[in-house]
Amino acid sequence: MPRRPCEPPPDVASSTVRHRVPFYETDAMGVVHHSNYVRYLELARIRWMNEHHRSYREYVATGRHFATTHVEVDYYHTAAFDDEIRITAWLDWIRGASLRMAYRLTTSEGLIGSGATEHALVDLSGRVQRIPREEREQLARLAHRVR
Amino acid sequence: MPRRPCEPPPDVASSTVRHRVPFYETDAMGVVHHSNYVRYLELARIRWMNEHHRSYREYVATGRHFATTHVEVDYYHTAAFDDEIRITAWLDWIRGASLRMAYRLTTSEGLIGSGATEHALVDLSGRVQRIPREEREQLARLAHRVR
Amino acid sequence: MPRRPCEPPPDVASSTVRHRVPFYETDAMGVVHHSNYVRYLELARIRWMNEHHRSYREYVATGRHFATTHVEVDYYHTAAFDDEIRITAWLDWIRGASLRMAYRLTTSEGLIGSGATEHALVDLSGRVQRIPREEREQLARLAHRVR
Amino acid sequence: MPRRPCEPPPDVASSTVRHRVPFYETDAMGVVHHSNYVRYLELARIRWMNEHHRSYREYVATGRHFATTHVEVDYYHTAAFDDEIRITAWLDWIRGASLRMAYRLTTSEGLIGSGATEHALVDLSGRVQRIPREEREQLARLAHRVR
Numbered sequence: 001m002p003r004r005p006c007e008p009p010p011d012v013a014s015s016t017v018r019h020r021v022p023f024y025e026t027d028a029m030g031v032v033h034h035s036n037y038v039r040y041l042e043l044a045r046i047r048w049m050n051e052h053h054r055s056y057r058e059y060v061a062t063g064r065h066f067a068t069t070h071v072e073v074d075y076y077h078t079a080a081f082d083d084e085i086r087i088t089a090w091l092d093w094i095r096g097a098s099l100r101m102a103y104r105l106t107t108s109e110g111l112i113g114s115g116a117t118e119h120a121l122v123d124l125s126g127r128v129q130r131i132p133r134e135e136r137e138q139l140a141r142l143a144h145r146v147r
Numbered sequence: 148m149p150r151r152p153c154e155p156p157p158d159v160a161s162s163t164v165r166h167r168v169p170f171y172e173t174d175a176m177g178v179v180h181h182s183n184y185v186r187y188l189e190l191a192r193i194r195w196m197n198e199h200h201r202s203y204r205e206y207v208a209t210g211r212h213f214a215t216t217h218v219e220v221d222y223y224h225t226a227a228f229d230d231e232i233r234i235t236a237w238l239d240w241i242r243g244a245s246l247r248m249a250y251r252l253t254t255s256e257g258l259i260g261s262g263a264t265e266h267a268l269v270d271l272s273g274r275v276q277r278i279p280r281e282e283r284e285q286l287a288r289l290a291h292r293v294r
Numbered sequence: 295m296p297r298r299p300c301e302p303p304p305d306v307a308s309s310t311v312r313h314r315v316p317f318y319e320t321d322a323m324g325v326v327h328h329s330n331y332v333r334y335l336e337l338a339r340i341r342w343m344n345e346h347h348r349s350y351r352e353y354v355a356t357g358r359h360f361a362t363t364h365v366e367v368d369y370y371h372t373a374a375f376d377d378e379i380r381i382t383a384w385l386d387w388i389r390g391a392s393l394r395m396a397y398r399l400t401t402s403e404g405l406i407g408s409g410a411t412e413h414a415l416v417d418l419s420g421r422v423q424r425i426p427r428e429e430r431e432q433l434a435r436l437a438h439r440v441r
Numbered sequence: 442m443p444r445r446p447c448e449p450p451p452d453v454a455s456s457t458v459r460h461r462v463p464f465y466e467t468d469a470m471g472v473v474h475h476s477n478y479v480r481y482l483e484l485a486r487i488r489w490m491n492e493h494h495r496s497y498r499e500y501v502a503t504g505r506h507f508a509t510t511h512v513e514v515d516y517y518h519t520a521a522f523d524d525e526i527r528i529t530a531w532l533d534w535i536r537g538a539s540l541r542m543a544y545r546l547t548t549s550e551g552l553i554g555s556g557a558t559e560h561a562l563v564d565l566s567g568r569v570q571r572i573p574r575e576e577r578e579q580l581a582r583l584a585h586r587v588r
Contacts, residue, residue, distance in 0.1 A: 003217075023487065023497070024327050024480045028320035028375055034215040035189070035318055038182040039465045046464065056464065057523060068181040070150075072219040078273060081322055082498060126225060170340065170350065171333045171476055173469035175522055180465050186318045193317065203317065204376060228469055229351060297511075328509040329483070332476040362475040364444075366513040372567060420519060 003074060006104045006114045008090040013142045015048040016088045023081050031078035032085075038071055041103050041115050044089035048101065052091075052142055054135075064129065066119035069098065073115040083107050093145040097121055097130050102144075150221060153251045153261045155237040160289045162195040163235045170228050178225035179232075185218055188250050188262050191236035195248065199238075199289055211276065213266035216245065220262040230254050240292040244268055244277050249291075297368060300398045300408045302384040307436045309342040310382045317375050325372035326379075332365055335397050335409050338383035342395065346385075346436055358423065360413035363392065367409040377401050388433045389441040391415055391424050396438075444515060447545045447555045449531040454583045456489040457529045464522050472519035473526075479512055482544050482556050485530035489542065493532075493583055495576075505570065507560035510539065514556040524548050535580045536588040538562055538571050543585075 008014040019040055027033040046056055059065045079085055085107055092102040098120045105113040120128045131139070140146045155161040166187055174180040193203055206212045226232055232254055239249040245267045252260040267275045278286070287293045302308040313334055321327040340350055353359045373379055379401055386396040392414045399407040414422045425433070434440045449455040460481055468474040487497055500506045520526055526548055533543040539561045546554040561569045572580070581587045 022480065022484055023321060024329055024483055026322035027317060028322070028324045029212065029214075030322045033318050034218060035182055035185040038185055038218075039463065042182070042465055043463055055523075065176065067176075067222075067225075069222050070220070071181060071185075071222075073217070075214075075216050075218075078214075082496075169333065169337055171336055171468060171474050174464060175467035175469070175471045177469045182465055186316065189318055190316055202376075229349075323506065323508075328512060329476055329479040332479055332512075336476070359470065361470075361516070361519075363516050364514070365475060365479075365516075367511070369508075369510050369512075372508075 004102065004114060004116060006111055008088060008102070009144050012090045012144045013052045014088050014090040015044060015051045016086055017043045017047045019043060019085045019087065021079055021081055021083045021085060026081050031080055034073070034075060037073045037075070037105065037113055037115065040085060040087045040105060041071070041073070041089070041101075041117055044087035044103055045101050045117065048089040048091070053139060063124045064121055066099070067122045067126070068117055069120050070118035071115070073113060075113050077109065077112040079107055079112055085112070091139065091143040092116060093147045094131070094136060094139045094143045095147040096136070097128050099139065099143070151249065151261060151263060153258055155235060155249070156291050159237045159291045160199045161235050161237040162191060162198045163233055164190045164194045166190060166232045166234065168226055168228055168230045168232060173228050178227055181220070181222060184220045184222070184252065184260055184262065187232060187234045187252060188218070188220070188236070188248070188264055191234035191250055192248050192264065195236040195238070200286060210271045211268055213246070214269045214273070215264055216267050217265035218262070220260060222260050224256065224259040226254055226259055232259070238286065238290040239263060240294045241278070241283060241286045241290045242294040243283070244275050246278075246286065246290070298396065298408060298410060300405055302382060302396070303438050306384045306438045307346045308382050308384040309338060309345045310380055311337045311341045313337060313379045313381065315373055315375050315377045315379060320375050325374055328367070328369060331367045331369070331399065331407055331409065334379060334381045334399060335365070335367070335383070335395075335411055338381035338397055339395050339411065342383040342385070347433060357418045358415055360393070361416045361420070362411055363414050364412035365409070367407060369407050371403065371406040373401055373406055379406070385433060385437040386410060387439040387441045388425070388430060388437045390430070391422050393433065393437070445543065445555060445557060447552055449529060449543070449545075450585050453531045453585045454493045455529050455531040456485060456492045457527055458484045458488045460484060460526045460528065462520055462522055462524045462526060467522050472521055475514070475516060478514050478516070478546065478554055478556065481526060481528045481546060482512070482514070482530070482542070482558055485528035485544055486542050486558065489530040489532070494580060504565045505562055507540070508563045508567070509558055510561050511559035512556070514554060516554050518550065518553040520548055520553055526553070532580065532584040533557060534586040534588045535572070535577060535584045537577070538569050540580065540584070
């Protein structure tokens, strides 16, 4: 059923964030509003950057950041107020000016969602830049695939 | 570049919502946070339901609703505080228990994003149901494709 | 019961925004989450600024803006998905470096809330500044009280 | 400057939540949008309920909950992406059908805000109820004041 692998490949560095669902992220169906999953992916992506690459603070300090160009999420099960969601992120691929992160979301009940996001390196004016060679090589060693 | 058509096909019923970006939807990059686009799709989807099918209120009154099972968004340009975003929605396909909506997002500058969402009809306990025949036939007449 | 007047005084310029409650602003109690009312006040405040004073865009262009230093909201009735909320804002008072806006929130059912916010003029580094004399005089003519 | 005590009184049970500011809670001024503080108060309030009284889940299971009737927040300093905010909550007062919680918000830099919220016990139809005597007595022992 999933459109993509829901586990980080064994050779790939991943990071996991735990997030207890606050009441304000629920909606009138009694479950987490689906838009919040996109925010959960960001939590895990930034954790991955911090643990394996560079902090977002450092990126911004150099006048660059990874703009989001694509988001996709599949929802397998709902989550409710006070559930603990674990979001795991890893680097799916990297190429000259962009990269793709992949994600799985689980609760104590099992897999509740999976997702992917793509990002382009941009400068402060929003122009796309090539990822500098040294950084790209560093990220390539962490990625599942190099494109 | 877009992964999907960014215009409703000529034979297909669409609905458009206008949304002026509030300050609280911006982020520290100075632009709309990308997670909000998923909320914008919901605005347009509910408008489409209201204009072409049935209101969400009616669905809930009958103990059923369309749960979101998949979301995808492509981001072509950023939007900023006070920009007016127009979000157009149409029904891409329908099958036995689910349907897919497609979306385009524009500002006065042009196309800024496109997206799609998939939904399954569920009852109050979250169980997937077949879309009743009469309704499915009604929706099929509005859809770009029947699967 | 209300802690403050819930109507703009007759001599005072006010602005009103209409906001149809999106589904994503509801919570698991089936009503609008109370934190969103603070966002609604911002919608009406910015509208008031645009209609009676200066646009927020202009403020930012001059390197200054009104930082929020205080928020208070009273909740009289809940609002639900698809309700139209009208939020009316007016200038309660102004003094050297700060001002206070007051608000009422209504639906077709009547008054659902009231609120007030206070703001200090700050520069880009966050330092409080006196409101320039000409601007203060202009705002004072619009205010209910001058302190 | 603060309009209320910014420390829990020494005789009063308090609870503290730590919240690392996610990027999606920042706004185009580069700091946490002020509306999020109201959400932070909820995080600490629910933690207090869990640690000192009853879990929100239990309340809902009995068909009752504490509706928010009033919110107030004072902002002393801004917070930014990735800052850790500690939010401490305590029970300021309780009376027949309502109660007031008080809050302080700090970062490693010191006090950044304080607040209070009031709540009425309501049933599922939203009607205000007296807090049952046993519960009220239990809460009164935890409160700073009984009104």
